[in-house]
Amino acid sequence: MKILSVVGARPNFMKIAPFIKAIQKYNYENQTIIEHVLVHTGQHYDLRMSEAFFNALDIPDPDINLEIGSGSHAEQIGYTMVAFEKVLIEQKPDWVVVVGDVNATLSCSVVTKKFNIKLCHIEAGLRSGDMTMPEEINRLVTDKLSDLLLTPDLLSSDNLRKEGIPEEKIFFVGNIMIDTLEANREKSVNLDINNIVNVNMVDGMKYSYQHNLGSEYGLMTLHRPSNVDSEEVFIPIIKFLLEEVCKDLILFWPIHPRARKQLINIGLWDEVINTPSLILLEPLGYHEMVRLNMGARIMLTDSGGLQEECCVLGTPCLTLRWNTERPVTLREYGGASVLVGNNIERIRSEYYHTLKLDRLPSRPELWDGHTAERIVAIIINSNRK
Numbered sequence: 001m002k003i004l005s006v007v008g009a010r011p012n013f014m015k016i017a018p019f020i021k022a023i024q025k026y027n028y029e030n031q032t033i034i035e036h037v038l039v040h041t042g043q044h045y046d047l048r049m050s051e052a053f054f055n056a057l058d059i060p061d062p063d064i065n066l067e068i069g070s071g072s073h074a075e076q077i078g079y080t081m082v083a084f085e086k087v088l089i090e091q092k093p094d095w096v097v098v099v100g101d102v103n104a105t106l107s108c109s110v111v112t113k114k115f116n117i118k119l120c121h122i123e124a125g126l127r128s129g130d131m132t133m134p135e136e137i138n139r140l141v142t143d144k145l146s147d148l149l150l151t152p153d154l155l156s157s158d159n160l161r162k163e164g165i166p167e168e169k170i171f172f173v174g175n176i177m178i179d180t181l182e183a184n185r186e187k188s189v190n191l192d193i194n195n196i197v198n199v200n201m202v203d204g205m206k207y208s209y210q211h212n213l214g215s216e217y218g219l220m221t222l223h224r225p226s227n228v229d230s231e232e233v234f235i236p237i238i239k240f241l242l243e244e245v246c247k248d249l250i251l252f253w254p255i256h257p258r259a260r261k262q263l264i265n266i267g268l269w270d271e272v273i274n275t276p277s278l279i280l281l282e283p284l285g286y287h288e289m290v291r292l293n294m295g296a297r298i299m300l301t302d303s304g305g306l307q308e309e310c311c312v313l314g315t316p317c318l319t320l321r322w323n324t325e326r327p328v329t330l331r332e333y334g335g336a337s338v339l340v341g342n343n344i345e346r347i348r349s350e351y352y353h354t355l356k357l358d359r360l361p362s363r364p365e366l367w368d369g370h371t372a373e374r375i376v377a378i379i380i381n382s383n384r385k
C-alpha cells in the first residue's frame with residue numbers, strides 16, 4: 001500500500017509527525033512496507049515557520065516540495081492544484097492523507113478526488129459555522145470529499161452526521177496534536193525560559209531578559225486575518241496590550257509574519273518594541289512554545305492549536321475569536337479557554353477575571369497520545385475492504 005500525505009503550513013507539521021512515526025512503527029512490527037511519500041506544498045517556507053519544525057519533530061525531509069509560497073488564496077490554491085496533479089500522476093498512491101484546514105488541505109483534496117484516489121482527512125468534522133474564515137471553507141470541502149473522516153472529538157463526529165456524511169466513513173480517533181505534545185513534553189519542560197526569550201527576541205529590541213523563577217508572564221499569539229488585517233480591530237487590541245496588560249505583566253509575543261507586517265504598516269512597530277514589558281519574539285520552535293505555555297499565567301491567542309494545548313496543559317486562555325471549531329477546549333466543556341472575540345470591553349473583563357484562575361489541565365476523551373496508531377490501523381483496515 002502506498003500513502004501520500006500532504007503538509008503546507010505550520011499547524012500541519014505537528015499533525016503529520018506522529019502519523020509518520022506510527023507508519024514506521026507499523027512497518028517495523030509487522031515486517032511489512034507501507035510506502036509513504038511526504039509532499040510539502042511550501043505554503044509556509046521560512047526556516048522558522050517550516051524547516052525548524054521538521055528538525056525539532058524529527059519529520060523526514062519532504063520527498064516533494066511544491067514551493068508554492070505566499071499569495072492570494074486563489075493563487076495558493078490554484079498553483080497547488082496544478083503542481084499536485086503532476087505529483088499524483090507520477091506517484092499513483094492508494095491513499096492521500098490530508099490534515100487540518102489550511103489551503104494545502106483543500107487544494108490537494110480536490111485534486112485527489114478528481115483522480116478517484118482514496119482520501120483520508122485527519123481532524124475532520126471541526127466547524128466554526130463562520131463562513132468568513134478561510135479555514136471553514138477548507139474544512140467543508142475537504143470533509144465532503146473524504147472517504148475516511150477521522151475526528152478529534154465526539155462533537156465533530158456529530159457535526160459530520162448532521163451534514164449527512166455516512167456513518168461508515170466517520171471514525172472518532174482523538175487529537176493527533178496531543179500525540180506530539182505528549183511525545184515532546186519532557187524535552188520542553190527542561191528548556192530554560194531565559195534562553196528561549198533571549199535567543200528569539202526580534203532584532204531591534206533594546207532589552208535583555210532576566211527571568212526569575214516563579215515570576216509571572218503572559219503569552220500571546222495573533223495571526224487570523226479577522227484580528228490582524230483590519231486596523232479598526234488590530235489597533236485597539238495593541239493599545240489594550242500596551243496600556244493595560246503590559247502595565248502589570250510581562251507579555252511574550254512570538255509574532256506571526258502577518259501580524260509583524262501589519263504592525264509596521266500601521267506605524268506601531270517602534271512603540272511595541274520599545275515597551276520593556278512587551279517582549280516580541282520571532283516565531284518560536286515547537287518545544288520553546290510548549291515550554292512558555294507550560295509556565296504562562298495566561299494565554300491570549302486566536303490559534304486553534306494553542307487552544308487545544310492550553311486545554312491539556314491547563315493554561316487559562318482567552319481566545320480572541322467570536323466562535324470556535326474546537327468547543328471541547330472551552331471552560332463550559334471542562335477546558336481552559338473562553339471566547340472573547342475582539343471587543344476590548346469583553347477582552348478586558350475576561351482578562352482580569354482569568355488572571356485570578358488557577359491552571360486546570362483537562363483531557364478530552366482519546367486525547368491520550370495514541371491517536372496516530374489508531375489512524376494507521378483504520379487506514380489499513382479500510383484499504384482491505
Ligand code: UD1
Nearest residue numbers: 009010011043044045046049070101102103134135257258
Ligand atoms: C495559514 C493558514 C491558517 C493557519 C496559519 C498558521 C490558510 C488559509 N491559513 O495562515 O489556517 O492557522 O497558516 O500560521 O491556509 N509568510 C511568511 N513566511 C512564511 C509563510 C508566510 O512571511 O513562511 C507570510 C506570507 O507572505 C503572508 C503571511 O505570512 O503575508 C500569511 O501567510 P499565509 O500562508 O497566507 O497564511 P497564514 O496567515 O499563515
